[in-house]
Amino acid sequence: MLKRLAYLALCACTPLYAAPHIDNQRLQQLANDPFWISLGHYEAGKLGGWRSYVSDDKFFLAPDGAHHPDAELRATVDALYAPLSLGDKHPQCVYPARTRWLKDQLNLTGLPKAECTEFNQWFKDVAPHSTVMIFPAAYLNSPSSMFGHTLLRIDQADVQSNKTALLSYAINFGAYIEGSDNSILYAWKGLAGGYPGLFALVPYQEKLSEYRSLENRDLWEYRLNLTPEETRRMVEHVWELKQIKFDYFFFDENCSYRLLELLQVARPGLQLTSQFPLTAIPTDTVKAVKEAGLVESIEYRPSRERELLDRAKALDPEEQQWVLQVSADQTQLQSPTFKALPKDRQALIIDAAYRLERYRANGLERDTSRSQRSFELLRAINQNPAPELQVEQPELPENGHESRTWQLGAGSRDDTAFAEYGLRMAYHDLNDNSPGFPLGAQIEILQLKLRQYEGNHWQVQQLDLANIRSLTPRNDLLKPWSWQVGGGLERVLGKHGDETLVTHVNGGAGGTWQLGENLLGFALGTLRVEHNNDFAAFVSPAAGFNTGLLWRNPVGNLSLEAKGDYFANGEIRRSISLNQQWEISRNLGLRVSAERAFSHFASPVNEVMLELKWYHY
Structure with missing residues (x-):
């Protein structure tokens, strides 16, 4: 509401560019277009009409835009001709995906050319080119993670050739929690819709560390066949959703459902969300994306816990005790008893000890003594490296x-x-x-x-x-x-x-x-x-x-x-x-x-x- 009043106030005292007249038939045709419905996150109401999943008034330009896609479309067209004095608050800058589509559909001419410095710099930093859907597998010891999770990774053009996925960005939707609710309260409020949901674009490395290390969850990466243009269109819409609140429910209006909506923005005509009228469990949404023909390849990344346990499988009980001793006290590496072990068994023990030490450090603040222990173990690994660990890929979760x-x-x-x-x-x-x-x-x-x-x-x-x-x-x-x-x-x-x-x-x-x-x-x-x-x-x-x-x-x-x-x-x-x-x-x-x-x-x-x-x- 404040955003609407701000630019309307400026419009009252600044000459406006002329917005075109759109006849009602064309207006209704565009307002019912699947792409416009996806941009507004509308769904058909149970008793007719429309309602938007967005629960934040500042997302809409029309007072009744949450329930009337046609009114929101008309208000958007008018707003695109607002004075340039609005700067980065100009509707063209706030709604780049809407702007691009309406310009193409209505062949808008005479539009004022907004600079949009903030958006352009942000978009340049993200440099969207391709999309990967990430599925961190279910982790039962965390109520928030017991059904799994999905997010999208946005890769730059050279990610695959240079293997620089860690430099990519991730689109994540999740509950916004203020304070420190305990697990039981978190689960209850998540079921009852007690938290708002927000989209966030964050460095992928942060999310990878969170899921693989802190929560010990395996990751599945599904590379999608979205074109660069489709990926860019989706990222433009993510900018429109910055700090915009949605309702959040564990079972339906959750991370996976919202990401399906984004994919429908990327490729208009996809029918993904309509498959989930009651619940949207992440594994089911992964199946829906796969069945829609969007997946071109799959990569598996095991968690640190799985890597540690797989390395330890090759060790007998006595050798596993050596892992505990060496992890706690690196001077054991020089003991005659340890050095009497075959070199290949020493290598496996040292490698497992290092993995155990790093596993125990998950989520803890940096500690000098722990860092020193890790360094000593790494030095020992360099002197006597173990064979490369090959973790057997488990069954695909969507199977x-x-x-x-x-x-x-x-x-x-x-x-x-x-x-x-x-x-x-x-x-x-x-x-x-x-x-x-x-x-x-x-x-x-x-x-x-x-x-x-x-x-x-x-x-x-x-x-x-x-x-x-x-x-x-x-x-x-x-x-x-x-x-x-x-x-x-x-x-x-x-x-x-x-x-x-x-x-x-x-x-x-x-x-x-x-x-x-x-x-x-x-x-x-x-x-x-x-x-x-x-x-x-x-x-x-x-x-x-x-x-x-x-x-x-x-x-x-x-x-x-x-x-x-x-x-x-x-x-x-x-x-x-x-x-x-x-x-x-x-x-x-x-x-x-x-x-x-x-x-x-x-x-x-x-x-x-x-x-x-x-x-x-």
């Missing part, structure tokens, strides 16, 4: 199953048969089809299960708001915590032998260990808070455990799990369960499950079920 799951099951609870119908909005559990997902990762959001018992008796069996588990194995070098958190509604054994629907929140932490190549064992201590109508108290706390095995086998994933909750009011609830999924195809799975549940309130109950899972967006 995993689709994010939404429909479930149809049939089973028996003691002697009573039932059918079960389920829908999960997102997007993977421990037993789901495994390609593209790490073993031990689970992220379930908004899952509903309904049961139909004999006699046409229906009931809500389960409603998960969130159910997240991170079972990352510990080893001699790295000792990450495993954790889980969940909440919602579920059926538990009741006092009269029936099932009671309770509200609960639970969480836990512990450890996971690699027992074999594709076998994990885990043990977690847990806490639970439950509202149960069978209990006297409004809410009742419980402490417990959750332990089991997870095996990725030739046909799918198998889990064997035991858990218990010991309530403060004396109730004890325990269960043991077995689940095996057969991967029929990428988006189809068949699961058999068996469970025996115990409670002080009721006799033990046995349940078996056969379930078909269809992964579908």
Whole structure:
């Protein structure tokens, strides 16, 4: 609003260039053009009309521009003829993408020629020529990163030939956070739209360091076949979005959705955002970009953590202990015992020790002693270099199953048969089809299960708001915590032998260990808070455990799990369960499950079920 008033005030006292007359038919034709709709980030309203995703009034030149693309177009044309005394605030300088398109479409003549010094220098520094979509893979130990992320890298003309990608710029869209909200508050506000979202153009090296080092996330680089002209057009629009606020939601109006909008600006006619009416999970948007024929090549960059673990794979337990000793004290390099090792084994140990030292330094302020240790290790590497590390490329993340799951099951609870119908909005559990997902990762959001018992008796069996588990194995070098958190509604054994629907929140932490190549064992201590109508108290706390095995086998994933909750009011609830999924195809799975549940309130109950899972967006 202030921007509009500023240049209108100047217009009142300065001679204006004459804006052309546009007849209403031509005006409506341009206002409905897909490119103009993309520039305004408009979507068709549910009850007709338009609304813009932009939540910032200063983006619009017309008072009702957020809902009327035609009014915004008319206001933009008029504004292009504003006096040059506005300098870098001239609408031609603020809206370069709009200006270029309207000049071409309307063959505008007699436009005042604004200098646009700030924009021209910025555009020259960026020097856009080609575009690469970057996908930092999901990192479960960070709630903000549990679905992965996407951003765009803008390369100069000589990047590929000179291999200077680190000098490129990155376009990123993310939540703007003031202060230091904790992870739980961050996740909640992100789900509820409690943060504004902003675009930013930053040096790619900064983002690369952040994702590969600080968050230990693998990076996938998808080079797009956008032409230099399409890339420049998109970057011009990014300038228009500088410090412009959008609403931000984790599941739909997020980083990936906004970048799809930018690609539609780059290449008008692409239909990318229309594929995501409810959710826009990053892996799904990567698939959409790939299926649209935009990807010409893919490059993989492993995280520092993956590089360290891959280097350590070649070391036996005794050699891994040497890695810890050498990393902590470089004088061990001169010890007779170490020097007695074969030279090739010494090289591997020293290289792993250096990687461990750099990994531990991630996110920490520079420390003189740490820098000295790294220097000594580097000098030792130069004297006895290890073979070049070749990290095996994992499955492409977009090759995993689709994010939404429909479930149809049939089973028996003691002697009573039932059918079960389920829908999960997102997007993977421990037993789901495994390609593209790490073993031990689970992220379930908004899952509903309904049961139909004999006699046409229906009931809500389960409603998960969130159910997240991170079972990352510990080893001699790295000792990450495993954790889980969940909440919602579920059926538990009741006092009269029936099932009671309770509200609960639970969480836990512990450890996971690699027992074999594709076998994990885990043990977690847990806490639970439950509202149960069978209990006297409004809410009742419980402490417990959750332990089991997870095996990725030739046909799918198998889990064997035991858990218990010991309530403060004396109730004890325990269960043991077995689940095996057969991967029929990428988006189809068949699961058999068996469970025996115990409670002080009721006799033990046995349940078996056969379930078909269809992964579908």
